Amino acid sequence: xxxxxxxxxxxxxxxxxxxxxxxxxxxxxxxxxxxxxxxxxxxxxxxxxxxxxxxxxxxxxxxxxxxxxxxxxxxxxxxxxxxxxxxxxxxxxxxxxxxxxxxxxxxxxxxxxxxxxxxxxxxxxxxxxxxxxxxxxxxxxxxxxxxxxxxxxxxxxxxxxxxxxxxxxxxxxxxxxxxxxxxxxxxxxxxxxxxxxxxxxxxxxxxxxxxxxxxxxxxxxxxxxxxxxxxxxxxxxxxxxxxxxxxxxxxxxxxxxxxxxxxxxxxxxxxxxxxxxxxxxxxxxxxxxxxxxxxxxxxxxxxxxxxxxxxxxxxxxxxxxxxxxxxxxxxxxxxxxxxxxxxxxxxxxxxxxxxxxxxxxxxxxxxxxxxxxxxxx
Numbered sequence: 001x002x003x004x005x006x007x008x009x010x011x012x013x014x015x016x017x018x019x020x021x022x023x024x025x026x027x028x029x030x031x032x033x034x035x036x037x038x039x040x041x042x043x044x045x046x047x048x049x050x051x052x053x054x055x056x057x058x059x060x061x062x063x064x065x066x067x068x069x070x071x072x073x074x075x076x077x078x079x080x081x082x083x084x085x086x087x088x089x090x091x092x093x094x095x096x097x098x099x100x101x102x103x104x105x106x107x108x109x110x111x112x113x114x115x116x117x118x119x120x121x122x123x124x125x126x127x128x129x130x131x132x133x134x135x136x137x138x139x140x141x142x143x144x145x146x147x148x149x150x151x152x153x154x155x156x157x158x159x160x161x162x163x164x165x166x167x168x169x170x171x172x173x174x175x176x177x178x179x180x181x182x183x184x185x186x187x188x189x190x191x192x193x194x195x196x197x198x199x200x201x202x203x204x205x206x207x208x209x210x211x212x213x214x215x216x217x218x219x220x221x222x223x224x225x226x227x228x229x230x231x232x233x234x235x236x237x238x239x240x241x242x243x244x245x246x247x248x249x250x251x252x253x254x255x256x257x258x259x260x261x262x263x264x265x266x267x268x269x270x271x272x273x274x275x276x277x278x279x280x281x282x283x284x285x286x287x288x289x290x291x292x293x294x295x296x297x298x299x300x301x302x303x304x305x306x307x308x309x310x311x312x313x314x315x316x317x318x319x320x321x322x323x324x325x326x327x328x329x330x331x332x333x334x335x336x337x338x339x340x341x342x343x344x345x346x347x348x349x350x351x352x353x354x355x356x357x358x359x360x361x362x363x364x365x366x367x368x369x370x371x372x373x374x375x376x377x
């Protein structure tokens with residue numbers, strides 16, 4: 001930017017700064033047009049957005065009557081000389097209309113007489129915004145017939161400025177895509193029903209999604225443990241260690257199969273846990289990782305509500321609470337689903353324990369599932 005004055009440098013810096021943070025592309029485009037209006041004399045302008053991004057002809061219009069915007073999109077864009085350019089002009093940063101056509105014959109054309117002249121547009125200049133093979137749009141700058149055509153100095157200034165504007169748009173696209181991917185990843189992670197853990201070859205934790213965190217909390221017996229203190233329980237690492245030992249004994253080209261096991265958290269919750277070795281190329285290097293997937297298994301046995309009512313004289317509300325306990329829900333979760341207080345849930349559970357003749361939730365579940373098999377209290 002050594003050829004730019006301090007004020008221009010600051011304004012370009014502001015545009016680049018905006019590109020890093022805004023996810024509104026049109027806001028950035030309007031900022032760019034405003035910057036150009038401050039640099040040289042312009043009566044009106046249009047920022048033509050690439051067709052694949054806008055799905056229509058046209059873009060952002062400044063000081064252009066809506067009537068002409070509509071007419072251009074519907075008809076006159078077919079006769080605009082800039083839409084017909086090919087070859088070297090496509091890559092040129094700044095193009096004057098006089099370079100494309102014989103201007104004396106152009107002023108007698110239907111496009112000029114019926115469309116440009118009523119708007120008092122005579123001098124036209126275009127700025128192409130591209131980085132490499134990526135096209136970010138074209139800005140048309142217009143002046144009336146009474147003003148001078150764009151000077152050589154103005155064209156030179158715009159040629160110097162345009163690469164910075166194009167790179168700001170390119171960087172903005174990148175930032176938007178990163179934010180979009182991050183949001184999609186968060187949605188997928190939130191909605192995913194499978195727990196996922198990634199470990200490096202030395203069993204150090206790389207990543208753990210929310211479902212895996214909940215599983216680890218339940219497995220180690222601390223449901224309220226903060227994320228920062230969660231670790232991978234030894235029970236989950238055993239299959240990974242077994243795979244490591246198998247890998248040492250196998251030939252280099254031997255395929256080590258995943259290892260699967262079933263882990264039961266309580267009488268109503270059991271999970272299928274699959275551990276496998278994956279090898280991925282990351283930053284031009286091959287990384288060996290362990291991936292542990294955790295998926296809850298459906299329970300085949302169910303509770304007979306009528307039997308509960310007859311055998312233990314439970315009320316409808318108490319049966320509802322037993323069903324939620326059977327699903328592994330905590331008191332707070334049960335209270336939320338039944339729209340009652342947590343204290344009310346605790347009182348109901350005390351009554352249920354007394355009627356069924358047990359002292360713990362585990363004993364309650366076993367008593368319900370199999371009256372013949374009651375674990376010690």
